[in-house]
Amino acid sequence: MKISENLSLGPYMTFESSKNRPIHRWFYYKEGYSPEIVEYVLDMERTCCEGGVLLDPFCGTGTSLLVAKENGLFGIGVDASELAVFVSQVKCANYERSDLNEVEGFLRTLLKHKKEPSIKWNFELFNPALAFPRRNLNEILRIREAITECDCGENAKALLLLALISILPQCSIVIKDGGVLKIDKEKSAMPVKEAFKRKLRQMIKDIESTPIHGKETRIILGDARALPLENESCDVIVTSPPYLNNIDYSKVYGLELSLLTLDEETTKSARERLLSSFIKKRTEKIGYLPEVGDVGIRIPVVGAYFADMEKSLSEMKRVLKKDCGAYVIVSNSVIFGEHVLVDEILAAIGERLGMESRIIVGGYRIADVKPQRIKTRESVVVFRKQ
Numbered sequence: 001m002k003i004s005e006n007l008s009l010g011p012y013m014t015f016e017s018s019k020n021r022p023i024h025r026w027f028y029y030k031e032g033y034s035p036e037i038v039e040y041v042l043d044m045e046r047t048c049c050e051g052g053v054l055l056d057p058f059c060g061t062g063t064s065l066l067v068a069k070e071n072g073l074f075g076i077g078v079d080a081s082e083l084a085v086f087v088s089q090v091k092c093a094n095y096e097r098s099d100l101n102e103v104e105g106f107l108r109t110l111l112k113h114k115k116e117p118s119i120k121w122n123f124e125l126f127n128p129a130l131a132f133p134r135r136n137l138n139e140i141l142r143i144r145e146a147i148t149e150c151d152c153g154e155n156a157k158a159l160l161l162l163a164l165i166s167i168l169p170q171c172s173i174v175i176k177d178g179g180v181l182k183i184d185k186e187k188s189a190m191p192v193k194e195a196f197k198r199k200l201r202q203m204i205k206d207i208e209s210t211p212i213h214g215k216e217t218r219i220i221l222g223d224a225r226a227l228p229l230e231n232e233s234c235d236v237i238v239t240s241p242p243y244l245n246n247i248d249y250s251k252v253y254g255l256e257l258s259l260l261t262l263d264e265e266t267t268k269s270a271r272e273r274l275l276s277s278f279i280k281k282r283t284e285k286i287g288y289l290p291e292v293g294d295v296g297i298r299i300p301v302v303g304a305y306f307a308d309m310e311k312s313l314s315e316m317k318r319v320l321k322k323d324c325g326a327y328v329i330v331s332n333s334v335i336f337g338e339h340v341l342v343d344e345i346l347a348a349i350g351e352r353l354g355m356e357s358r359i360i361v362g363g364y365r366i367a368d369v370k371p372q373r374i375k376t377r378e379s380v381v382v383f384r385k386q
Contacts, residue, residue: 004358010363013037045236047372052073053073054073054075058079068214070212070214084262090162102152110327131174161260165256168256224239235326239329243335250316306349334367337372343359343381355383357381
């Protein structure tokens, strides 16, 4: 495998620039990447994928899919999280002025909606009442119930619900600290109604200033290890699987997911579908992968992760057209004191599966693993189907 550097990609391996991009900024997803890296891929693959199909089998909050739509491609996204699928669908939908009129009408009537909410919001880790000032919790439940009961169309309701879900972090006293949700009673929580109105005005402005009526995007609640797609049906893949970091994203974004579905079992069912990037209660016995070596046996989550990724890469190869590329954004990991070269292992697995592979190093970071500080890299692993 060839390893090269393109450090100009480094800043785009985070969500930072998305915070200032219309529509991309609707839901803050710290673990995401920026639109610029997708645009880089489309420029590299222009002759192969122009007007074709872009697949993101770990679509997250829809960055690749929205860029595909902006560039006239048909996007297909797959994710195991109902929250990710919902956010992606809302960001990639086509909106009419009538949808925005309904949203604005809802805002006008919100002040009149005074009745006490009757809906129940349960979350498996703790009572949501612990995460919010009482007034904020009541306002969230009141708005959530009003969205369910309003006469708005499907598009308007989706915009309203995404706006509500997206403001939970700033209206709560919860801090997302790596893979842990911490309650900090010293944290300032923004009033819900103010945050909700501000978010909706931003979303309306984005739709009005950046109208995108591209090809309809297909987004599926599913499994990257068993894609519901035909052989050789995709022209390019741009994706970022969960990093091997022992973080359970179904818990980190569990408040948002449980408010979306109003079902505390949702986070548990999502966890069972997720790629094995964290320790689960039930870990299947994993066979030995030569590219991983003994570390996959000594640290079961490592073996499980690459076993899942082998299945995912095999599926990517199956659905890619000949001579087309899959661009997989990853970060090397330090887990239980072991430095795991994720990019090299994935590249080697891809080669065993019959694809060409190369690694483009976009940046470096320091993993502070006391007593050590280990330099690791973030990369794009490029696979080419022969």
